[in-house]
Amino acid sequence: MTDSSESADREQARSDEYSVELIRGFRELVTLRYVEVDRVVLLEGELVEDWRSVAVFRADLRSWQPPHDVPELSEPQRDVILNRMRTALAWQGMRLEVDEDRVFPLPFNPDALT
Numbered sequence: 290m291t292d293s294s295e296s297a298d299r300e301q302a303r304s305d306e307y308s309v310e311l312i313r314g315f316r317e318l319v320t321l322r323y324v325e326v327d328r329v330v331l332l333e334g335e336l337v338e339d340w341r342s343v344a345v346f347r348a349d350l351r352s353w354q355p356p357h358d359v360p361e362l363s364e365p366q367r368d369v370i371l372n373r374m375r376t377a378l379a380w381q382g383m384r385l386e387v388d389e390d391r392v393f394p395l396p397f398n399p400d401a402l403t
């Protein structure tokens with residue numbers, strides 16, 4: 290893997306098969322951009338533990354970006370993508386923490402708004 294950091298807000302790791310880019314957003318919010326050939330997956334996350342770990346929800350990893358968004362990702366595809374993201378982040382001295390329990394979509398709870 291080769292690091293080709295473009296700016297302070299983007300960190301990227303690449304192999305011949307795929308690339309993973311960490312795009313920093315507002316405060317602790319980040320997007321992991323995974324590219325494999327001509328397909329792209331975006332996964333929103335949050336920096337935790339002194340910004341050395343990225344926490345994500347497995348259920349948020351649903352499909353490739355258009356025009357490759359149908360069908361949804363299979364469980365084995367999710368496993369491969371998450372493992373590659375984990376490897377790329379580890380190469381940069383970071384960890385990927387995956388919450389397996391969240392179910393998508395979350396049910397709407399109007400009481401939570403008050």
